[in-house]
Amino acid sequence: MPKLLLVEDNEESRDGLSRHLRRKGFDVTVAVDGQQGIEAARTGAPDLILMDMSLPVLDGWEATKQLKADPNTRHIPVIALTAHAMAGDREKAMQAGCDEYDTKPIESARLLGKIQALLGGAIAGDSND
Numbered sequence: 140m141p142k143l144l145l146v147e148d149n150e151e152s153r154d155g156l157s158r159h160l161r162r163k164g165f166d167v168t169v170a171v172d173g174q175q176g177i178e179a180a181r182t183g184a185p186d187l188i189l190m191d192m193s194l195p196v197l198d199g200w201e202a203t204k205q206l207k208a209d210p211n212t213r214h215i216p217v218i219a220l221t222a223h224a225m226a227g228d229r230e231k232a233m234q235a236g237c238d239e240y241d242t243k244p245i246e247s248a249r250l251l252g253k254i255q256a257l258l259g260g261a262i263a264g265d266s267n268d
Contacts, residue, residue, distance in 0.1 A: 140164060140165065140166045141164075141165050141166065141186045141187065141254075141258055142165070142166045142167075142168065142183065142184070142185045142186045142187075143160055143165045143166070143167050143168070143185055143186065143187050143188070143189060143254070144167075144168050144169075144170065144176065144179050144180055144183060144185035144187070144188045144189070145157050145160070145167055145168070145169045145170070145189045146169075146170045146171075146172075146173065146175070146176035146179075146188065146189065146190045146191055146194065146199065146202065147169065147170075147171070147189070147191045147194075147220070148171050148172060148191060148193075148194050148195055149191075152191075152243070152245075153169055153171070156189070156245060157169055159247060163251065168183050168185065171194075171195075172194050172195045172196035172197060173190075173194045173195075173196055173197030173198055173199055173201060173202030174196045174197045174202070175196075176188070176190065176194075176197075176199075176202050176206075177197070177202050177205055177206060177212075180206055180212050180215060181209070181211060181212060185215060186215070186216075186258060187215065187216045187217075187218065187254060187257055187258060188206070188215055188216070188217045188218070189218050189220055189250075190202065190203055190217050190218065190219055190220060190237070191220050191221065192219055192220070192221040192223060192232065193221065193222070193223070199219065199221075199235075200231070200232075200235045201235075203217050203219070203232075203235045203236045203237055204235050204236055206236070207235075207236030213236075216238040216239070216257040216258075217236065217237045217238055217239075218237065218238065218239040218240070218241055218250075218253055218254070218257070219232035219235075219237040219239070219240045219241070220241055220242075220243060220245065221240070221241075221242060221243060222242065222243040223242075224242045228240075238257055239253045239256075239257060241253060
């Protein structure tokens with residue numbers, strides 16, 4: 140069961156997405172700000188991180204930079220999740236170290252495809268919904 144770390148400060152988004160991912164067969168850990176996300180990545184060794192970019196305490200841009208600078212966490216793929224859909228935002232996410240980028244509101248099939256591509260395998264419980 141792949142381990143995902145979801146770093147999201149919006150309770151409704153966090154709860155909905157984490158429930159959906161668990162139904163798809165993922166072991167999901169959540170963090171509510173960038174600093175908690177860094178700590179959870181270091182202690183929980185997730186297979187992939189879903190990182191909101193607009194976070195309190197430490198934003199997702201800086202949290203991702205710190206994770207990618209750390210030899211113990213740099214290998215973990217990070218997908219930026221953001222409502223920022225302006226020109227150049229994808230490039231900004233990639234420069235911060237993100238491996239992929241997805242916009243909110245989340246489209247399940249699109250996000251699951253990106254997770255699958257980064258994890259390199261089929262997703263348990265994969266079905267249309």
